Amino acid sequence: MTALEPGVLVRAAAVALEHEPLPADQVRAGEPTTGMLVLDERDGHEIGVWEMTPGSATDTEVDEVFVVLAGRATVSFEDGPEIDLGPGSVVRLTDGMRTTWTVHETLRKVYLA
Template identity: 65%
Template sequence: MNRVLDVAATVPTAPLDPGTVVDGAPEAGSRALAAVAGVEVGVWEMTPGTATDVEVDEVFVVLSGSATVSFDDGEHVDLGPGSVVRLRAGEATTWVVHETIRKIYVA
């Protein structure tokens, strides 16, 4: 049984759907680390660029990098190491990644 989750492990990334890319050529990917009581814990990463997304229920903590997330209600959140954010299913967001961002998520 592995008790230590490797949040530094390589996360495979791939180009985003061109229909979601606003600027640049961002790539993103995730790696599941564990399932706890039916909830997934994993690591997600996105390279610099701008893309839109529709969120799932999730709480995340930024491990490294920087980005700004804009929500359709007008709120903007600047992200950096240690930022903790709650996303709700169905929220439309725009991610502007300044420096490759890596987060650990619970969804």
């Protein structure tokens, strides 16, 4: 699916995602993989479903708002706090934030970037 059309139902918590290993230079612990499905891209914005399996990895973020659907994780910010995520968590990230994601239970989110 590449477009989220009006009136089309997507079961974001259950949609199948193809996973790939993270680049070795990002992995801090374990063997995490990520999968994603872009639902729509318009006017420079992207809506999608993203998932990461248990492990720890670093990232440099883009402007994004997300809602956690399932799983548990801790996100540490290079110049800020540490937050614990679980179902229902809503978070805003800004471009350039440097983070470390430690996923305890496979984490799935819906995002707008």
